[in-house]
Amino acid sequence: MEIKTCEQYVLDQLEQARAERDWLRGKLEQAQDEAEELRGKLMERGERDASKVEQAIRKEGRHKLYRDGSGYRTSVDDGGKLIPFSDWCIEHAGYSSLRCGMTKSEFIAYFEPEFREEYDELVNEWKAGQE
Known part of the structure; x- marks a missing residue:
């Protein structure tokens, strides 16, 4: 198509820019996929x-x-009732200052598996004592 007007020129430039954007977006997605794959291999x-x-x-x-x-x-006992896990974690964490750059809530989140294991063990003991 031959460009005869200013509007046609601007539209042509816009279409070229869109095509280039789409091409770059595809390249970016491809690079991100490759980076994620390499990260996985590196972790393994x-x-x-x-x-x-x-x-x-x-x-x-x-x-x-x-x-x-x-x-x-x-x-885990609160006057004959079971303390919820999240409340118990806050009470159980003696973590009052920033250690290793973590806040108390970050500490609890990071060590949730350990907190959960200890809490479950105490709950089982508590339940056994209730019977």
């Missing part, structure tokens, strides 16, 4: 390549951080 490799000593250090370090930041087996 990192876990696989970690020596048994490094794995033991990570495990013990996590356990120590949890122990240092949580209280001593606080009760």
